Amino acid sequence: MQKGEFLYEGKAKRIYATDEPGILWMEFKDDATAGNGAKRGTIGDKGRINAEITRRVYEHLEASGVRTHLVRTESPTVLLVKKLEMFHLEVVVRNIAAGSLVKRIGLEEGREMAQPIVELYLKDDALGDPILNDEHVIALGLASPEELAGLKAAARRVNELLRPYFEERGILLVDFKLEFGKENGAIVLGDEVTPDTCRFWDAKTREKLDKDRFRQDLGGVEEAYQEVLRRVDAPHA
Ligand code: ADP
Ligand code: UDP
Numbered sequence: 455m456q457k458g459e460f461l462y463e464g465k466a467k468r469i470y471a472t473d474e475p476g477i478l479w480m481e482f483k484d485d486a487t488a489g490n491g492a493k494r495g496t497i498g499d500k501g502r503i504n505a506e507i508t509r510r511v512y513e514h515l516e517a518s519g520v521r522t523h524l525v526r527t528e529s530p531t532v533l534l535v536k537k538l539e540m541f542h543l544e545v546v547v548r549n550i551a552a553g554s555l556v557k558r559i560g561l562e563e564g565r566e567m568a569q570p571i572v573e574l575y576l577k578d579d580a581l582g583d584p585i586l587n588d589e590h591v592i593a594l595g596l597a598s599p600e601e602l603a604g605l606k607a608a609a610r611r612v613n614e615l616l617r618p619y620f621e622e623r624g625i626l627l628v629d630f631k632l633e634f635g636k637e638n639g640a641i642v643l644g645d646e647v648t649p650d651t652c653r654f655w656d657a658k659t660r661e662k663l664d665k666d667r668f669r670q671d672l673g674g675v676e677e678a679y680q681e682v683l684r685r686v687d688a689p690h691a
Contacts, residue, residue, distance in 0.1 A: 455479075455528060465491065466504070466650055472534065477525060480533045482508075486650070488669040490582050497668060498676045501531040503683045504648040509533060510686045511616065511647045518615050520608065522643040523635070538635025538644045543596055544575040544583060545609045548629040549617065552653050553666075555629075564660070570613050572606050577633070604641045605634055612643065620654065623685035625663065628653035649679050 457479050458471035465487045470479040482501035487494050505527065512524040523535040548571040551561040555571075574591055575583045591597050597605060609632055620627045630652035633645035645651070649664040656663055662670075663678045 455534060466646070476537050478535050478537045479528065480505075480535050482531045482533075482646070486665065486668050486675075488665065490579060493669070495668065497679060500650075500676070500679055503679045504646060504650060505531050505533055507648050507683055507686050508646045511619070512643070514619055515612060515615060515643065520611060520615065520643060521637075521640060523637075523645075535644070536637055536642065538637055538642055540577075540633060540635040540644060541597055541601070541605065542577045543586075543591065543605070543633070544577050545605055545632045545634065546573040546575065546629060547571070547609050547613045547632070548573070549613070550626065550628040550653075550655075552628050570610065572609050574605075601636075601641065608632075608634060608641055608643065616647070621657065622689045624657045625682070625685060626655040626657050626660070628655055649682050654682055 455477070456473040458473055460468070460470050461478070462469040466483055466485065468481040468483065470481070472479050482505040484496040484498065484500045485494070486497045486500065509524065509527050512522040516522055516524065523538055525534040525536060528534050548555055549567055551565040551567065552563050555561060556563050574586045574588070576586055576596070577583060586596070588602060591602050592599055612632060613627070616630075617627050630647065632643060632647070634641055635644045636642065652664060653666060654663040655661065662672065663682050667673065667675045667678050
């Protein structure tokens, strides 16, 4: 597969076309940002670690019947993916209170939700990704009512599959963000599932194993990412 025209550089990845129509070259970077770009830095080896975690998680989801954009790994930091028509939405699922939910509603960090919460945010860095309700999504034409129901159902299904997947690896899946797109009208999971986009806590010690270590200057950032990859590679270890 040949890398083609440069298409887009985001905060965590660079996207290129390839010589195969409909297939994108997704290169994972070591760059890290937090607070909507206010804090910038790099996390050593993050590109490789996140590409590999995403591949493993998406292979697991595919094997369980969830459609994802994953085609295959091209190199340690590059995944080939199907080009999707992305929804301009971030779909967040929360199992345990943390992050913006704690700040916004005043909940205690670590409180287990009575049931998982699905939230929708407008994907717009300039506006700081504002939260939306279902009516905003439909009135703004960000998704049709049927698509919105499909997005929420897919996000819940991913949560049902990934909670036990990570639990088997000694990791609590606290919350995470997904991005979906459409391929021939069908809803397909795009983007990534990594310590950049999920909160992972060690199940025994509740130690943070994700980007919160970078956001909150806790140290041991690269080690935490490596630890997640190690456990994804070796369940029950
Ligand atoms: P951001 O744009 O949030 O800074 P990234 O650096 O992760 O994020 O860039 C990846 C970009 O590629 C995002 O805009 C994301 O929505 C988009 N994307 C992810 N998967 C696909 C896909 N399969 N097809 C098209 N675009 C995708
Ligand atoms: N998240 C993300 N990208 C965003 C916003 C959130 O990947 O632009 C992830 C974040 O890592 C966490 C979950 O979504 O796992 C919920 O994030 P939250 O709303 O608490 O926002 P934060 O305070 O982390 O920005």
